[in-house]
Amino acid sequence: MATSSFDPRERRRIILLAGALPIAIAAVGVALVVSWIPQLPTPLAIHWDGSGAPDGFGTVGALLVITALVVPAFAIGLCAAALFAGEGAHPRVLTGVNVGLSAFLTVGTTASVAVQRGLESAQDAPSINPWMLAGAACAVLLGVPAALLAPRARPVRLDDRDAAPTMELAADERVLFTRSAGIRGAVGWGVVGGVVLLYAISVAGVFSAGGSASGLVWLLVTAALTLLVLIASFWWRVRLTGGGLRVSSVLGLPRFSVPIGEVVEARVVEVAALAQYGGWGLRGGPGRRTGVILRSGEALEVQRRSARTLVVTVGDATTAAALLNGLVDRRSPRPESPAADEGAS
Amino acid sequence: MLIRIDPDSPVPLYEQLAAAVRGEVLRGSLAAGERLPSARDLAALLEINVHTVLHAYQLLRDEGLVDLRRGRGAVVTDRAHDFADFAAALPTLVAAAKRLNLSPAAIAAMIREAY
Numbered sequence: 216m217a218t219s220s221f222d223p224r225e226r227r228r229i230i231l232l233a234g235a236l237p238i239a240i241a242a243v244g245v246a247l248v249v250s251w252i253p254q255l256p257t258p259l260a261i262h263w264d265g266s267g268a269p270d271g272f273g274t275v276g277a278l279l280v281i282t283a284l285v286v287p288a289f290a291i292g293l294c295a296a297a298l299f300a301g302e303g304a305h306p307r308v309l310t311g312v313n314v315g316l317s318a319f320l321t322v323g324t325t326a327s328v329a330v331q332r333g334l335e336s337a338q339d340a341p342s343i344n345p346w347m348l349a350g351a352a353c354a355v356l357l358g359v360p361a362a363l364l365a366p367r368a369r370p371v372r373l374d375d376r377d378a379a380p381t382m383e384l385a386a387d388e389r390v391l392f393t394r395s396a397g398i399r400g401a402v403g404w405g406v407v408g409g410v411v412l413l414y415a416i417s418v419a420g421v422f423s424a425g426g427s428a429s430g431l432v433w434l435l436v437t438a439a440l441t442l443l444v445l446i447a448s449f450w451w452r453v454r455l456t457g458g459g460l461r462v463s464s465v466l467g468l469p470r471f472s473v474p475i476g477e478v479v480e481a482r483v484v485e486v487a488a489l490a491q492y493g494g495w496g497l498r499g500g501p502g503r504r505t506g507v508i509l510r511s512g513e514a515l516e517v518q519r520r521s522a523r524t525l526v527v528t529v530g531d532a533t534t535a536a537a538l539l540n541g542l543v544d545r546r547s548p549r550p551e552s553p554a555a556d557e558g559a560s
Numbered sequence: 561m562l563i564r565i566d567p568d569s570p571v572p573l574y575e576q577l578a579a580a581v582r583g584e585v586l587r588g589s590l591a592a593g594e595r596l597p598s599a600r601d602l603a604a605l606l607e608i609n610v611h612t613v614l615h616a617y618q619l620l621r622d623e624g625l626v627d628l629r630r631g632r633g634a635v636v637t638d639r640a641h642d643f644a645d646f647a648a649a650l651p652t653l654v655a656a657a658k659r660l661n662l663s664p665a666a667i668a669a670m671i672r673e674a675y
Binding site: 384385386387388389390391392393394454456457531534538 | 561562563564565566567568569589597602605606607608
């Protein structure tokens with residue numbers, strides 16, 4: 216596994232910057248708002264329209280939820296992500312986002328309460344647009360330095376094991392390797408379920424709001440398209456025959472076909488999904504690589520003659536790579552290939 | 561799943577194919593419930609006769625390793641679990657045989673005797 220872990224000092228720095236600092240900022244906001252409660256009108260303006268006039272009213276609790284619950288929840292979640300995601304965790308990005316978000320939300324909510332102190336009616340609440348800008352400025356002013364103070368992401372270590380295995384094939388030997396490659400079941404179904412739920416809520420919303428039939432149709436069409444894209448991104452099949460390699464989503468498209476004559480060499484590599492490919496699905500990677508990235512870990516990497524290198528996180532990649540190299544060797548024995556040619560980057 | 565078939569081998573193709581599938585079940589890369597390619601697809605991919613594939617699938621069905629259903633192709637049965645258990649016993653046997661410098665043929669002969 217390509218993992219990275221931080222030493223205790225770095226961990227402390229991450230906890231302070233990505234966890235404690237955003238919570239401390241929010242705590243100041245909570246303290247100020249609570250101290251102002253006696254001077255506030257009821258109900259309180261809690262939402263403003265684009266022109267800056269208040270259009271939503273409620274209790275001070277609704278605003279306190281943001282600073283007292285949302286910000287700490289984010290801080291704890293992102294801090295844990297920076298600490299434990301290991302491979303590909305970007306503590307600087309996570310810290311910057313976390314501190315910036317906390318500053319923005321705290322300034323925004325605190326200011327929107329502050330401007331209503333001593334008012335008879337919340338209807339008279341002034342625009343908070345300037346304060347939202349101030350919040351954004353605070354987010355940058357605090358988030359960027361915090362990010363720079365956080366430890367750097369560890370470079371991902373790539374294992375250099377027997378990277379280009381091969382197997383000897385008889386002159387007329389017929390071969391077939393097939394294997395499905397999918398995102399981890401719980402994650403995949405969780406995402407698909409979440410999307411279905413979101414669209415179901417939207418449909419229910421459109422219905423209850425007396426929305427038009429055409430609006431509903433559009434919603435269902437986009438829902439279906441989103442699901443198709445998700446399925447095509449997350450579930451793939453790899454098939455290797457004497458003719459070459461085919462990597463296709465379970466829906467048939469997208470599909471990559473690599474004739475055996477196009478293959479320079481197949482290797483087994485360790486992939487770090489976030490750090491190298493920025494996520495999961497069909498991805499561009501470092502050094503002109505196209506990745507079908509469904510998890511981190513073992514992957515089959517196929518260097519092609521005339522196109523980008525193809526990387527697939529398929530299980531049993533050693534067998535697949537050995538078979539592919541065996542087929543290449545049978546076609547035309549390779550000269551001793553020099554160590555990994557990284558290609559133009 | 562990896563299947564290798566050599567037409568130049570003296571072993572009949574259908575036996576090679578059945579052995580390959582059996583081997584993949586033993587290796588754990590074919591699990592219970594997994595579906596094998598249809599006989600026609602597999603024949604096309606391996607460039608062999610479809611009857612050869614059907615012959616191999618029937619052999620595997622007779623062993624109880626796959627279920628053949630019209631329209632559903634060949635599905636690996638629950639016996640795959642038993643095969644996996646059996647396969648787990650093999651490394652011990654092989655290690656013991658290696659300590660005694662016994663060839664695979666010699667072990668096979670001993671197993672045949674004992675059967």
